[in-house]
Amino acid sequence: MSEKRPAALVEVRGVSKTYRDHVAVHALRDVSFSLAKGEFAAVVGPSGSGKTTLLNLVGALDVSDSGLIRIAGHELTATPREELADFRLRHLGFVFQAYNLFPVLTVLENLEFVAVLQGMAAAERRRRARELLAAVGLAGLAEKRPPELSGGEQQRVAVLRAIMTEPDLVLADEPTANLDSENAGILLDMMERMNREKGITFLFSTHDPRVMERARKLIRLRDGRIE
Amino acid sequence: MRLFLAMAWRNVWRHRRRSVLTVMTIALGLAFNIFMRALGDGFHEQMVDNSVRAHIGHIQIHRAGYHDDPAITKTLPQPDRIRSAIESLPGVRGASFRVLGDGLASSAENSAGVSVVGVDPDEEPTVTTIHRAVIRGRYLERGQHKPCLIGERLAKTLQVDVGDSLVLLAQAADGSMAGEKYRVEGVFRSGAPELDRGVVYLVAEDAQELFVLPGRFSEAVILLDSSRAVDETARRLEAELAGLEVEVLPWYVVEPYIQQFIELDDAFFYVIVLILFIVISVGILNTILMSVFERVREFGVMMSLGMKPRQVVRLVVLEAFLLGVVGVVFGGLLGSAFTLYYEAAGMDFGAWAEGAAALGLTTTITYPKLTAANLFWSNTSVLLVVVLVAFYPAWHAARLEPVEAMRHV
Ligand SMILES: Nc1ncnc2c1ncn2[C@@H]1O[C@H](COP(=O)(O)OP(=O)(O)OP(=O)(O)O)[C@@H](O)[C@H]1O
Ligand SMILES: [Mg+2]
Numbered sequence: 001m002s003e004k005r006p007a008a009l010v011e012v013r014g015v016s017k018t019y020r021d022h023v024a025v026h027a028l029r030d031v032s033f034s035l036a037k038g039e040f041a042a043v044v045g046p047s048g049s050g051k052t053t054l055l056n057l058v059g060a061l062d063v064s065d066s067g068l069i070r071i072a073g074h075e076l077t078a079t080p081r082e083e084l085a086d087f088r089l090r091h092l093g094f095v096f097q098a099y100n101l102f103p104v105l106t107v108l109e110n111l112e113f114v115a116v117l118q119g120m121a122a123a124e125r126r127r128r129a130r131e132l133l134a135a136v137g138l139a140g141l142a143e144k145r146p147p148e149l150s151g152g153e154q155q156r157v158a159v160l161r162a163i164m165t166e167p168d169l170v171l172a173d174e175p176t177a178n179l180d181s182e183n184a185g186i187l188l189d190m191m192e193r194m195n196r197e198k199g200i201t202f203l204f205s206t207h208d209p210r211v212m213e214r215a216r217k218l219i220r221l222r223d224g225r226i227e
Numbered sequence: 228m229r230l231f232l233a234m235a236w237r238n239v240w241r242h243r244r245r246s247v248l249t250v251m252t253i254a255l256g257l258a259f260n261i262f263m264r265a266l267g268d269g270f271h272e273q274m275v276d277n278s279v280r281a282h283i284g285h286i287q288i289h290r291a292g293y294h295d296d297p298a299i300t301k302t303l304p305q306p307d308r309i310r311s312a313i314e315s316l317p318g319v320r321g322a323s324f325r326v327l328g329d330g331l332a333s334s335a336e337n338s339a340g341v342s343v344v345g346v347d348p349d350e351e352p353t354v355t356t357i358h359r360a361v362i363r364g365r366y367l368e369r370g371q372h373k374p375c376l377i378g379e380r381l382a383k384t385l386q387v388d389v390g391d392s393l394v395l396l397a398q399a400a401d402g403s404m405a406g407e408k409y410r411v412e413g414v415f416r417s418g419a420p421e422l423d424r425g426v427v428y429l430v431a432e433d434a435q436e437l438f439v440l441p442g443r444f445s446e447a448v449i450l451l452d453s454s455r456a457v458d459e460t461a462r463r464l465e466a467e468l469a470g471l472e473v474e475v476l477p478w479y480v481v482e483p484y485i486q487q488f489i490e491l492d493d494a495f496f497y498v499i500v501l502i503l504f505i506v507i508s509v510g511i512l513n514t515i516l517m518s519v520f521e522r523v524r525e526f527g528v529m530m531s532l533g534m535k536p537r538q539v540v541r542l543v544v545l546e547a548f549l550l551g552v553v554g555v556v557f558g559g560l561l562g563s564a565f566t567l568y569y570e571a572a573g574m575d576f577g578a579w580a581e582g583a584a585a586l587g588l589t590t591t592i593t594y595p596k597l598t599a600a601n602l603f604w605s606n607t608s609v610l611l612v613v614v615l616v617a618f619y620p621a622w623h624a625a626r627l628e629p630v631e632a633m634r635h636v
Contacts, residue, residue, distance in 0.1 A: 056630055059531075061531055061629050061630050062630050085530065085533050085534070085535050085536075086533065086535070088531065088532065088533040089532070089533025089534075090533070092533075094531055094532060096528065096531075096633065099524055099525070099528065099633075100528060102234065102525060102528070102529075103525075104234055104237035104238055104241060105230070105233075105234060105237075109230055109233070109234075112230060113230065113532065114532050114533065116228075116230045116231070117532070117533055117534055117538070118533075122229075
């Protein structure tokens with residue numbers, strides 16, 4: 001391995017994860033891959049192949065049994081569990097399959113949420129939030145509450161929230177699973193644009209072939225192993 | 228943190244009906260608490276005031292040792308110095324110098340042991356209300372020939388009335404037995420059994436003559452503008468009278484049973500408050516637990532985004548606090564309004580009149596009294612209970628693992 005090559009943004013090496021309820025489920029076995037900064041990558045594989053498990057580990061939401069995960073120079077696998085929340089707050093953005101937004105907050109406030117946790121000044125976070133909404137033509141939704149939005153609009157707002165604080169990496173577990181193909185297309189267009197314009201690295205999962213096509217890099221999982 | 232305040236506030240009203248019910252529970256509990264406390268305060272104050280105004284005054288001064296062993300020879304040293312000391316103090320409404328002794332009152336029909344109280348007819352009304360308790364005849368006047376004033380029940384025992392005579396037999400200060408005849412000028416009904424049954428009021432000079440105590444007094448009784456000033460005034464009097472062989476006693480030393488009753492009554496009140504708080508707590512706990520359990524997924528998202536457990540605790544507790552504040556505002560207003568109404572109108576406990584009389588109350592009407600201390604402690608304790616109770620559900624929420632919480636349906 002060349003010492004001169006810039007370190008990858010995401011480095012996953014020999015990671016395994018076994019769930020032990022009644023029976024042991026080997027969700028991930030010896031998974032290794034890396035992502036460069038600015039990547040637009042997808043984890044793909046059939047249901048139960050370990051996509052969510054992998055995203056949870058890279059997203060510092062869960063801990064692996066063995067192996068090494070390093071993101072932006074931070075070795076997650078050596079970080080105490082109670083410090084992971086702070087790592088997520090400072091370095092990661094998240095888009096979930098559904099129920100991303102807080103129903104009591106307006107769209108604008110939802111965008112502000114993570115920025116508030118980060119301690120960003122009120123004026124700055126409001127400016128950023130309005131700018132982002134305007135950039136994707138959603139300025140009219142600013143004062144609306146999530147329940148008034150369509151599913152597609154909700155996911156777009158969720159993507160904006162994830163990139164609000166310009167994290168090192170945005171993780172999106174099946175962000176289009178609940179969307180029709182038209183809305184899925186719009187969402188991917190938006191993610192691609194943010195990736196291109198702001199250089200934000202995306203790692204999303206899907207088992208939809210049309211979504212896979214949009215990724216520039218594919219990480220294929222089957223039965224917890226990289227194919 | 229304005230965003231979290233807004234979030235907490237809106238979360239509170241997410242289930243309007245449930246929150247309104249909880250607010251009502253808090254408000255009614257608080258209002259009840261305020262009212263009960265005010266009723267107790269008013270009742271206690273009235274009890275004290277009744278005893279104080281009936282006979283004992285706020286502060287009594289005797290020769291040292293008189294209270295424990297009231298001998299007729301223990302009279303006040305230098306009454307004039309004591310009088311000027313009393314007059315020099317602020318907040319003194321009146322003072323009465325009395326001559327006290329025991330005797331046997333006899334009529335043609337019957338006789339009874341009595342306490343003889345010799346008073347200055349002009350001075351006594353500055354402290355007690357005995358002059359207003361006269362129901363037949365009239366109050367003592369100087370210049371009448373050996374007048375006396377007796378209670379209604381004593382009059383009945385002796386079978387005498389206004390215009391009749393009675394004889395007082397007593398052992399005088401010099402050890403001699405004295406007997407003297409007095410004319411009943413008035414009959415009073417104070418409502419206090421020990422006064423109505425067993426006291427004969429004389430003009431001070433006549434009592435001094437009976438007991439052979441020329442120019443001497445057994446006690447000085449003082450009425451203050453406010454019962455709150457008792458301890459302070461007693462301290463200052465003691466300082467003023469340093470060197471004199473006297474004892475300066477607040478009313479609660481003179482009549483300790485009133486204070487004991489108040490303490491017992493307060494203890495009873497606290498038990499009721501405790502039960503009330505437990506009931507309120509269960510209601511609040513239920514509401515907040517429900518609100519936490521139906522938002523498990525939401526807490527999962529929050530914590531995934533980087534919210535820390537203690538911030539989750541803060542959010543949940545803040546929600547409870549807001550709920551509590553709304554309840555306290557309504558409860559405080561309701562309780563105050565209700566209390567103030569009855570503070571003006573009075574509450575008639577006619578049915579308990581007999582018990583009230585035994586406690587020295589001359590009326591069956593009680594006036595609750597709303598104090599700042601009552602409002603402060605009632606409001607803060609209810610709010611505190613709400614917030615403390617919220618820590619349990621808050622801890623539950625904070626303990627959630629983001630991944631598991633988000634899988635929650
Ligand atoms: N908390 C858990 N406890 C036990 N087993 C689990 C748990 N989470 C996932 N699994 C199991 O681990 C394996 C991988 O699951 P995972 O959710 O990562 O797959 P996936 O690729 O995301 O599937 P899908 O496409 O259905 O979302 C599956 O066999 C699943 O049943
Ligand atoms: Mg999955």
